[in-house]
Amino acid sequence: MKDKSILEGVLLEMERQDRNMTMVEFNIHPDMVVMNYVYDAHETVGDVHKKRHDHDPEIMDHETFAGLKDKLYENNVPFRERRDDFI
Numbered sequence: 001m002k003d004k005s006i007l008e009g010v011l012l013e014m015e016r017q018d019r020n021m022t023m024v025e026f027n028i029h030p031d032m033v034v035m036n037y038v039y040d041a042h043e044t045v046g047d048v049h050k051k052r053h054d055h056d057p058e059i060m061d062h063e064t065f066a067g068l069k070d071k072l073y074e075n076n077v078p079f080r081e082r083r084d085d086f087i
Contacts, residue, residue: 003067006035006058010077013037013055021055023078026065033065034058 013021020040027034035058060068072079 002060002064003071006060006064006068007071007075009055009058010037010072011075014077019054023080024072026079026081028062028065028081028083033060033062035060035065035068 010024021037022040023038025036025038027036037055037057039054069079
């Protein structure tokens with residue numbers, strides 16, 4: 001069920017006119033998955049002196065990630081997966 005609510009948030013964020021979300025990025029850790037929204041860095045809409053607040057990351061378990069991944073494919077939402085090893 002949580003994957004459905006996350007998907008709804010992603011689709012709403014993609015429709016926004018004040019910023020351009022280009023994709024979703026998943027940072028996969030052994031015990032959790034962190035989803036970040038990725039925006040177009042060259043965007044110049046709005047007041048240049050006011051810092052834009054992007055959407056906060058979503059933290060989920062691997063089961064939720066698997067369900068969400070299928071829904072992202074179905075809705076043609078671009079995403080990438082990262083499995084960085086930090087020392």
